[in-house]
Amino acid sequence: MDFYTISSWFLYATFFIYLIAIAFFGMTLGNKRSENNKSKSTKLAISFTIIGFLSQLTSYIFRWLEAGHIPVSNLFEYIYFFGMMLILSFIVIHFVYGISTLGLIALPVAIVIIGYGSVFPTEVQPLVPSLQSNWLYIHVTTVGLAQAILSISFIAGLLYLIVKVNQEKRSKETTFLELIIYGVLATIGFITITTSFGLADYEATFVKTTEDGYEQEANYELPALFAPHNSELQSEGAFESGIEAPGWMQGVDAGMKLNTLTWSLLVGLLLYGIIRLLLRKRIGATLQDKFGKINPDVVDDIMYRAIAIGFPLFTLGGLIFAAIWAQQAWGRFWGWDPKEVWALVTWLFYAVFLHLRLTRGWHGKKSAWLAVIGFSLIMFNLIVINLVIAGLHSYA
Amino acid sequence: MSNKTVKCECGHVNHEGTVLCEACGKPISGNQHIDGNDQNDVLEMRYEGSARRSKTYKRTIVDKTWGFFSSVKVGVWLIVITLIASSLGTIYPQEQFKNSPLPSSQFYEEEYGLTGKIFYQLGFHNMYDSWWYIVLVALIGISIIIASIDRFVPLRRALKNQSVKRNEIFVKRQRLVSENNTLNDEDLTSLKENLKKKRYKVSEEDGHIMAEKNRFSRWGPYVNHIGLIIILLAAIFRMFDLMHTEEYVWVREGETRVLPNTNQEYYIENTEFIYEEYDSNEEEQFRVALENVENPVPKNFQTNAIIYRSTEDTITGQLPDMEEVTRGQIRLNQPLTFDGFALYQAGTQLESEYRTIGFDLENDEETLGSFEFDTDEAPYSFELEDGLEVEVDNYFPELEFTDNGPSSFSKFPRNPGIIFSIENPETTNVERFFYLQEDVISLSDDNELNLSVSDIDRRSASGISITRDYTLPIFGLGAAIFMIGVVQGLYWYHRRIWIHPTESSYHIGVHTNKNWFGMKKELEEITKDTNVQSFHDQQELK
Ligand code: HEM
DSSP: OOHHHHHHHHHHHHHHHHHHHHHHHHHTTTSOHHHHTTSHHHHHHHHHHHHHHHHHHHHHHHHHHHHSSOSOSSHHHHHHHHHHHHHHHHHHHHHHHOOTHHHHHHHHHHHHHHHHHHTSOOSOOOOOGGGOOHHHHHHHHHHHHHHHHHHHHHHHHHHHHHHHSOOSSOOHHHHHHHHHHHHHHHHHHHHHHHHHHHHTTOOEEEEEEOTTSOEEEEEESSOBSSBOTTEEEOSTTOOBOSOBOOTTOOSTTHHHHHHHHHHHHHHHHHHHHHHHHHHSSOHHHHHHHHHOOOOHHHHHHHHHHHHHHHHHHHIIIIIIIHHHHHHHHHSOSOOOOHHHHHHHHHHHHHHHHHHHHHHHOOOHHHHHHHHHHHHHHHHHIIIIIIIIIHHHSSOO | OOOOEEEOTTSOEEETTOSBOTTTOOBOTTOTTTTTTTTOSSOOOTTTTOOOHHHHOOSSHHHHHHHHHHOHHHHHHHHHHHHHHHHHTTSSOOGGGOOOSSOHHHHHHHHHHHHHHHHHHTTGGGGGGSHHHHHHHHHHHHHHHHHHHHHHHHHHHHHHHOOSSOOHHHHHTSSEEEEEEOOOHHHHHHHHHHHHHTTOEEEEETTEEEEEEOGGGGGHHHHHHHHHHHHHHHHHHTTSTTTEEEEEEEEETTOEEEOGGGTTOEEEEEEEEEEEEOOTTTOGGGHHHHHHSSSOOEEEEEEEEEEEEESSOOOTTSOOOEEEEEEEEEETTBOEEETTEEEEEEEEEEEEEEEEEEEEEEOSSSEEEEEEEETTTOOSEEEOGGGOEEEEEEEESBEEEETTEEEESOSSOSBOEEEEEEEOTTTOOEEEEEEETTEEEESSTTOOSEEEEEEEEEEEEEEEEEEEETTHHHHHHHHHHHHHHHHHHHHOOOEEEEEEEOSSOEEEEEEESSOHHHHHHHHHHHTTTSOOOOOEETTOOO
């Protein structure tokens, strides 16, 4: 057996172990807070989390051995690392604060994130010359860790909101909360649908003729709700809705991305609808009933502490180390490319968070909403900038 | 500015606009609205109730400008606007990345339609060096400076002037209080001991006790803002050639060229250009990935270079006498540095030029000779064996056909075209041949000689960027100071505990500038085994 196969098996195992951990965390619901830390289910839950983490770490190390470089050089590897750091941060937070309901948010979020990453090409890739630098590893690993720690503030914030938003009547807050949950469901939708059609080897090829007469191919791995603009279906028997992506979506893959996005949103909607029908009330309201009480000061403290640690680390990794690497590779430490700009945007956003908190007293719910926005910026950077912006344009 | 003062009943003379007496902390009547203390039970301790210029003087334009920039609300808005603008700039590529021969005025509209046109017309295609973006950043800089001075100066004075003996109101209106404690001497001794164990500095005056620690963490934000200002200054310096230059030069293999931003002082010779690709036979683990992509994956771009320095005045177009300064390999991620300059591997034109083209000449029976056309020398004729002469009628380094016949697009031998004429020794006819695109065609129908290409040697050109940047250490300094300030402000907390005796009992007031959760835990340890009653949090989250 080669290292790559071993690595894959450990990754599958990791998923299952995390699922078991979630089940045990679920069993802690309804306990009194004081009993929870000592309860058997909490102990089992955190033990399985740690075993899962070790399994993931093992998988990661085997991948490293196979590739000969730290696996942080493509989207799959980065997301994988990020998810692993998220679990690590959660484990640390658990031993400091011991809030077991946090696990019920942290673990599912981490699983969805790692699952999302696995949709991208997972084979070991060689490093192009610009990536052959130790500063790159230092930069990417620090950013991964920093973003994971910043995400802990989102997880704490989400817990805060689930417990604290008034669910008695509909409001903007309840709607936004449902939107966040829907976002998670749509991501699950994305993972499910791409994996299932992937297993079925579905493929439909479209040929698009560009204005200057070149022919470009787009390979759809999902049935086409939206064909590329100005294109023709090549594969026989493949599904075609007859709708084309709008004309301003020029890139050959733009239609495909729109298609995938639409599929994910639709499946997410379906999932949400089914759950809503079964529960007969807002998902947020159900979660609130189940999660019971928390100590708001403690959760607020986690939210802040995560940013207090994540912000300097992000500054170091996302701006300073990134600049050192760029200086070494290209002789310019800053070049305003979209990834750099988004690192700056994220950094400025968390600076705003700290200012509002320190000088204007934004605590509790306000902080929690900010933590949610911060996380969506990180995800936007990870997903949209990497896939859409960098893909629509020619600088990947 | 006037110099009115306010004298507190404790005898301390405070500046106009003071909210809480610097010495005893008693609220100064008439000023409580400034920090909103008139509406809250808990005193606003952010700036110790010190007299800030921005809150005190609001009459003249200077006052108003100062007030505007020192407001955190304004600062945060400036940051938010910058943040939103910056992200909008990433919707479509910036002009420098657009990668298209079309001028921007057409590119954005043709490529992205109406939204692209709007993007262009708003000037977002050049956002980050547009005047308004620079102004935004400058406003943030001004805001940081003014806000910091506005707070730092009075805050420092207030912390210096604070006395151990505080006013009772001050103590009772802290966020964490424990009132009416009956404490005996034993309690007080063990409290003081516990405080010292927790590294508090404990001072006493007339039975009043103050314990304080980590005051330096209050300076964290000011330190980190100084770091930011240094970075902004470095960015300004970087606009001047004296501090920063960046140039680009293409050097062919075997060629020596002047480095453009060195005052004709330094020269670079490209001795060899190396390009390597990944090979799935050698690196088995990448096989799948390599088979999944259409193009080969590059592994190394490298220029082997020698750097010279001229030892005499230069005459344009001629190489001066030179001495070697250094030699080495320039790779991506491995610049070559010398005398404050750094050379980066920045571009490649792989085998894009023809160095030599070899030819064979024969007639029906035998080989008549061979010769090699060197594009650098571009000779007018060749002498073969037996006195046979080959004339070069025309040489087009980069051949193109226009309405007036063949001509050359540039002087670089990227697509050479050569017209030869050769006198056939047997017939004495002059026969003409046209070399183009690695092939030879006869220009007359009755040519009896046969000219063919025997071998071709191409060369690569290497794009080298040369920078000299004296601002790097300044940026580094700014970044380091920023990090120190952030850590200083985020990981230590300024904590104070006042034990205030009254006639019959003790009040205890506690303040920390952040992390109340940790403060409460610490208080538990400090008051352990004493008669101090539990503390009441007057501002707990509900
Ligand atoms: C990129 C811009 C900025 C960054 C990264 C930044 C960073 C920081 C940080 C990390 C803190 C400490 C927060 C804490 O300890 O929780 C802070 C505090 C502060 N910042 Fe900024 N800042 C920036 C711009 C500004 C601007 C424009 C203003 C102008 C109003 C400002 C005013 C302040 C003030 C007043 C404090 C609190 C000081 C105190 O209360 O003791 N900052 N800043």
